[in-house]
Amino acid sequence: MKKFAEAAFLIACLSSSVFALDMTWNRSLQKGSSMELVRPYKALTEPQPMRKGETAGFTVDRPGFKLVLGPGALFAEADDSGAVKGLYYEGAGTLSFSVSDAIEREHLKLFVGQEALSTSVESVYILPLGACADLPTVPAGDLSMLGQADYTRFKNAFHAGGMAWLESALNRGLRGNQDIAVLFRMEGSVWAYGLDSAGGEEVSLSRLGHPPHVESWWWDAAVSLHRDRVGNLTPLQTRAEVEAKLPVDIQRFDVNLVLDGSGNALVGTGASIALKLLRPVRALTFSCSPRLEVSRVTLNGTMDLPFVKEEFSKKAFFEEPYLVVLLPQGTAGDIRLDIAYTAELCLSEMGVVALYDDSGWYPNLSDADGFQFGFKATVPKGYEAIGVGELQDRKVDGDRETFSYEMKEKVRIASFLYGKFKHTKRSAEGIEVDVALPDNANTITISQNRDKVADEIADALKRYTKMFGPIPYKNLHAGLTLGYTNLGFPSMIMLSWDVFERSGSSWPEQIVAHETAHQWWYNQVAPLTYRDAWISESMAEYASLVCLRDREGMDTMKKYLSHDLNTFTKLSDVLKKPYVEFGPVCLGSRLYTTLDPDQAYQTIVYYKGAWTLLNLAKMASFTPAGAAGFDDALKDMIATCKGKLMSSQDVQDAFERHMKVKVDWYFKQWLQSSVIPKVKVTTKVDGDKLTVEGTQDSSLTLPIPIETAEGKKKIREYLFFLKPGGSKQEFPLAFKPTIVAVDADKTCLADYK
Ligand SMILES: [Zn+2]
Numbered sequence: 001m002k003k004f005a006e007a008a009f010l011i012a013c014l015s016s017s018v019f020a021l022d023m024t025w026n027r028s029l030q031k032g033s034s035m036e037l038v039r040p041y042k043a044l045t046e047p048q049p050m051r052k053g054e055t056a057g058f059t060v061d062r063p064g065f066k067l068v069l070g071p072g073a074l075f076a077e078a079d080d081s082g083a084v085k086g087l088y089y090e091g092a093g094t095l096s097f098s099v100s101d102a103i104e105r106e107h108l109k110l111f112v113g114q115e116a117l118s119t120s121v122e123s124v125y126i127l128p129l130g131a132c133a134d135l136p137t138v139p140a141g142d143l144s145m146l147g148q149a150d151y152t153r154f155k156n157a158f159h160a161g162g163m164a165w166l167e168s169a170l171n172r173g174l175r176g177n178q179d180i181a182v183l184f185r186m187e188g189s190v191w192a193y194g195l196d197s198a199g200g201e202e203v204s205l206s207r208l209g210h211p212p213h214v215e216s217w218w219w220d221a222a223v224s225l226h227r228d229r230v231g232n233l234t235p236l237q238t239r240a241e242v243e244a245k246l247p248v249d250i251q252r253f254d255v256n257l258v259l260d261g262s263g264n265a266l267v268g269t270g271a272s273i274a275l276k277l278l279r280p281v282r283a284l285t286f287s288c289s290p291r292l293e294v295s296r297v298t299l300n301g302t303m304d305l306p307f308v309k310e311e312f313s314k315k316a317f318f319e320e321p322y323l324v325v326l327l328p329q330g331t332a333g334d335i336r337l338d339i340a341y342t343a344e345l346c347l348s349e350m351g352v353v354a355l356y357d358d359s360g361w362y363p364n365l366s367d368a369d370g371f372q373f374g375f376k377a378t379v380p381k382g383y384e385a386i387g388v389g390e391l392q393d394r395k396v397d398g399d400r401e402t403f404s405y406e407m408k409e410k411v412r413i414a415s416f417l418y419g420k421f422k423h424t425k426r427s428a429e430g431i432e433v434d435v436a437l438p439d440n441a442n443t444i445t446i447s448q449n450r451d452k453v454a455d456e457i458a459d460a461l462k463r464y465t466k467m468f469g470p471i472p473y474k475n476l477h478a479g480l481t482l483g484y485t486n487l488g489f490p491s492m493i494m495l496s497w498d499v500f501e502r503s504g505s506s507w508p509e510q511i512v513a514h515e516t517a518h519q520w521w522y523n524q525v526a527p528l529t530y531r532d533a534w535i536s537e538s539m540a541e542y543a544s545l546v547c548l549r550d551r552e553g554m555d556t557m558k559k560y561l562s563h564d565l566n567t568f569t570k571l572s573d574v575l576k577k578p579y580v581e582f583g584p585v586c587l588g589s590r591l592y593t594t595l596d597p598d599q600a601y602q603t604i605v606y607y608k609g610a611w612t613l614l615n616l617a618k619m620a621s622f623t624p625a626g627a628a629g630f631d632d633a634l635k636d637m638i639a640t641c642k643g644k645l646m647s648s649q650d651v652q653d654a655f656e657r658h659m660k661v662k663v664d665w666y667f668k669q670w671l672q673s674s675v676i677p678k679v680k681v682t683t684k685v686d687g688d689k690l691t692v693e694g695t696q697d698s699s700l701t702l703p704i705p706i707e708t709a710e711g712k713k714k715i716r717e718y719l720f721f722l723k724p725g726g727s728k729q730e731f732p733l734a735f736k737p738t739i740v741a742v743d744a745d746k747t748c749l750a751d752y753k
Pocket residue numbers: 514515518536537540
């Protein structure tokens with residue numbers, strides 16, 4: 001997913017062409033980038049001299065996709081210095097795209113109003129990523145740069161995700177013969193069809209999303225499927241398929257920072273990465289903290305490697321610039337890369353130093369199964385640097401002090417805290433909780449709330465250790481970010497100013513509980529694919545709900561749930577559509593689109609996912625194993641999936657093992673649908689019999705708890721299954737109830753009439 005997630009800022013201006021918006025990119029490359037890579041980057045993203053020829057027509061046939069082009073002009077990019085060469089066609093043709101997966105068809109409909117494409121095209125740009133022997137050739141002839149209406153626009157589109165496209169083009173050795181990207185335009189937007197066998201046999205259809213609804217341009221994956229071994233397109237990847245496609249395994253990552261008092265990383269700063277290339281790799285892509293300036297990349301401590309890096313743009317500060325490193329042909333096996341850089345990593349505001357980019361880590365080469373991590377920072381005396389893991393050493397040398405941290409557990413993400421700190425400490429479950437805030441962050445509210453936050457973390461640690469088992473850290477640091485983001489790294493939590501000030505967010509205690517839960521969910525067990533990403537967020541959100549309920553009572557949790565329900569049903573800004581209808585939970589980060597960059601992802605993956613677990617926990621109390629079956633399954637997942645990647649199937653299996661009932665239907669309906677059922681339930685007490693009757697408008701089966709009570713002490717619950725088309729069920733009463741309540745605790749996600 002990362003591949004299409006990046007974007008670049010541009011100035012939008014009206015033009016009289018078929019495009020409502022024309023693109024001008026201000027993205028430039030960092031000084032020091034090697035010409036060896038700058039050339040192919042420019043060949044990819046800028047118009048090139050082309051040889052003009054004619055074609056009687058040809059067909060491009062790929063999974064889900066068919067392009068039939070009639071007689072027309074065919075241009076071939078002719079610059080032989082760059083590695084990237086494409087074909088540009090003008091004439092008349094038809095393009096069709098169709099897949100059978102219902103969720104993907106529905107997602108495409110969100111973008112184009114139809115579940116499949118069949119459209120005429122006047123121009124296309126074809127970038128062969130593999131050999132693509134089915135493409136025609138253009139004979140040698142005069143070079144031209146004139147007369148191609150859409151060509152420049154297609155080339156410009158490669159700026160979005162440019163470094164990933166470049167890596168694709170460079171890593172031809174990892175690609176299949178049929179791999180291809182085809183760019184075309186439809187209703188004023190540029191679209192791309194892709195077949196990428198190096199990226200998990202991905203078959204995708206993406207739209208280049210753009211302002212004015214978002215500030216930047218990025219590719220929305222309208223459709224993304226995988227080709228399995230027998231050639232079928234499927235949404236799911238098996239563990240073996242994911243692992244077979246990984247070309248790199250990082251063994252160890254060491255960061256060595258030399259910081260000044262403002263948090264600038266000075267000369268001497270760098271990262272050293274030990275990795276195993278599982279197959280011969282030509283190019284590696286890293287995402288970098290925005291203001292990072294790479295000066296040198298070396299292989300095994302001796303050989304300088306060519307690199308290219310996008311330059312930080314103040315206008316597009318929210319982006320992660322990318323770094324591509326070129327390895328010698330045929331490099332495989334164990335290697336070490338050293339990346340030397342300087343960086344403006346922190347910003348100082350009101351005397352508080354905090355990271356610009358608390359999510360990046362200087363630089364980042366993603367490796368899902370994690371690696372050993374070392375962090376060292378040399379800072380002016382009086383300052384403190386806190387890394388993830390345990391402090392190994394603290395050494396003063398003149399007016400500088402060096403802090404060394406080592407994380408013994410494998411990590412996938414890391415960050416650090418920097419400043420002059422005042423510490424607020426607690427102890428829970430043998431773990432030292434340390435809230436490290438800048439010593440001048442001393443407004444009355446911050447002083448009061450630093451204690452509150454420390455208490456909340458300690459409390460959550462205790463509860464979660466009971467719920468999920470112990471975590472392997474000796475300490476848990478919490479610090480401040482200046483943005484609005486809250487993040488949970490292994491042994492470290494980053495919280496926004498709002499959380500400490502108890503302003504802005506109306507649920508600061510829920511945020512603290514959510515981020516603490518990531519010590520288990522993501523940091524101990526991480527999702528296998530983006531389709532499984534809900535596990536981390538939904539579990540963290542579920543855990544925070546339990547904290548709210550057990551600390552502050554059921555009413556507080558219900559208040560939070562009704563806030564969730566409001567966001568589900570609120571209409572989005574652009575499409576004027578309720579957020580819940582943007583897609584099912586299983587689409588994960590793909591819910592984050594330019595159609596609605598703000599709310600759909602969080603609403604669906606966090607809230608709806610948590611709700612799914614909450615209702616399942618309720619259901620568990622009616623199963624043979626009782627409520628403990630649900631809790632045991634959670635512990636089991638952490639214990640058995642630790643250190644390996646976890647799929648939605650693993651979650652389902654664990655619940656079935658411990659609850660001793662089938663829950664496949666339950667996960668399928670909640671993870672794969674995008675509805676909130678409208679429900680009407682009535683109850684009737686008749687002698688020693690309770691009759692429950694209900695109707696609803698969805699195709700889901702809803703487990704709805706019915707509570708009967710006589711006074712405050714006598715309470716008994718029943719579970720009513722409301723099936724599609726309506727249900728009626730009778731229950732024997734244990735006593736004559738004075739109250740009968742339908743889903744009193746609101747655990748089943750439904751709109752009750
Ligand atoms: Zn989270």
